[in-house]
Amino acid sequence: MTSTVESSRSGDRRAARAHRSHRAAVTPYLFIGPLVLVFAVFYLWPAIATIASSFFRWGILNPWQTQSPADWQFVGISNYGDTLASGDFWNATLNSAIWLVVFPVLVLASSLPLAILIWSTPRGASFFRSVFIVPMTISLAAAGVIWTFIYNPDPNKGLLNAALHLFGLDNASFTLGPLEIHAGHWLSNPGVLHLGFADIRLVNLFIIIPAVWAFAGFGVITFSAGLTSVPDELLDAARVDGAGRIQLIRHVVMPSLRPSVIVVTVISVIFALRTFDIVFVTTGGGPAQDSEVLAMLLWNQVFQFLNSPQGGLSAAIAVLMSVFMIVIAMPYLRATLKGNK
């Protein structure tokens, strides 16, 4: 009898343990479930739908719909073929590539020295930090509008042309080897860098500058956070060993900032690739298609070219952009995951 009772108790304990173990296994999924659901509905499904729709012909007024297979116009990979064969795509790719190279470089080149200067300022560091962060609070569209005033061709209105006027350089044009410059025409035809295989339109540079002005605050914040993690003992030791200010920055501070540099670079690159709003308000992709970036080409194909439905083509561009972004975001993701481990 006793043994039967004990055996029954032991069975109950095993069942309870199994139940607890089962609950322990299930509970995390219950917590993560809603998040997975949100991710699936608002991220995964749109991504899958975009990829799927890139294999069909459709327009925004008669969109591709999963529930209407009778209306599908399957075109295979021809949207990708047409995209890659299109001069518009390569023009936009070149302009996006200019953004990809110039924007992160300028963000790093402006925000890193600023962050270090603020860090080494004995007084008023938080004031200076705020000054450089303020433009970040302005939307990029607004930043673009502000800078169109600065670029105004009338010397009585535009700051830059007023400066040119002061030095008698209004409408000055000159050529330096492959570089052609037209001073004062900041957002129309400021110049071209003729590379032989491609022409780099400098108007892109004059749209990137306001974007950097607005975005540099992000770099200042990130680098300032990184600078707080530089150990004081290490700095003191370097000073005792006779390191000067430059050596201190080069050999002690910079290595500590490597993760911050990766974060700022990758975020800048992603930002550069998906840029749209500041181009839209400053030049609208023009003049001609000089500043049309990939996101703007995509937008044009969906919302402007209504009588030649190109939704599938724009979906193909979106997929190509996403693949590229995932590839270049890998270092950041790896660094983040490594940090978590």
Added chain:
Amino acid sequence: MSVRFHTTARRRILAVITAAATTSLVLAGCSTGNSGSPGTGSDKNPSGTIRVLYNWSGAEGDAFQAAVDGFTAKYPDVKVKLDNVPFAETQSTLTKQFAAGNPPDVSAALPGIVSALSAQGLLMNLDSMWNAWQDSGEYNDSLRAIAAGSDGHTDAVYFKGNVNGLIWYRTSKVTDAGLKVPPGSWDEFLAMLDAAKATGHAPFSVGAKDVWVPTQWVDPIILNVAGGKKFGQLQRGEIGWNDPAIVKSFTVLNDLITKYWPSNALDTGFADETCGWVTGDHFFANNGAFVNGIVASCDSSLKPGDDYTFFTMPSFSGSGTPGVAVSGDLFLGAKSSKNPVATKAFLKYLGSVEGQSIWAKRGGYVAPNMKVPSSVYPTVNDQRAAELWPKDASTVAGYDLDDWIGGEIQSKYRNALDDLIRSHDVDAFIATMTTVDTRSGK
């Protein structure tokens, strides 16, 4: 336990049904007003709410608001909710809203978007409204054709007209410079521009940063150089851009750009264009009749007619009067409108003498409705522009080329024009457009 479960479930089901029924009733009570199938021409008294999307601001926005106020005074049971969007974003906003199944009941639009939306069967058929207007002599066939959709019906109302190709100038500035206006021939026109240029300033103020501005130059020049027939054929895609008459038109345009435009045309927007000849160094601007209502934003002391006025380009060939370049804004009604009666009433009002007279009285506007009397226009400039409106079949007129074509061709045409302004390469422009616009097969 089982019984309790079922009872609870039943209660829940009942609660859901009650809630659904209540919601339906509440929604029915909050309906947008009278409904009925579009195009039935219901004679019910309009009521409820309609949403109207428009794209004017400043003085033009105020004038449109006055027209809306006129409608609501006439139909006090209708509430008009206005959505304002920037002009350049009208098409994308409208497209997004139609695609999302939530279009405005009524919207401002250009012929290109009317054509695209009607091809999808998204617009109200307004044939009966137009038939009545034509029967009463308020519109003619060519004006109706501008509002036609691509579904064989007239799917829009022509609310705001505009006459383009007007050369605006300050009378005192031109007199002080000793320029003879209006020029009697094309040669005199060029001689006048040369004399203006000799003063050290580019004769024309041009705001080509706004992509529609250079397109306003093309239409009157094609109508003048190639003629109305070729203009219509190009518009409909019956001839290619490499047609010799069209090439000649762009060569003439290119000469004007090269010699008489300022070098900063692509950096200058429309607002700066206007102030460029009103208060700046330039003598002229080539733009539409609506400019009359905008001059005050540069200098409110100027009196239309006395202080500033316009002339039309003289005939290029020297024989006959050049065709009139017209443009303007249409209004469409969504087929899916929940309140088709009020929607149709609003559209009818916008196309009527009564509705159009409200803005006409304020100036900077040409009424497309031919029965709007010229006496309602407030200034001599407005009256002169209104007299140019093509009211009879003998007047050669061409509607804004790129607005009429719309879509990808319009977008790429504007890009190609930017390139022409910069490069002055007519051959490259023609080659680009021949590649972009393949409708003629040439």
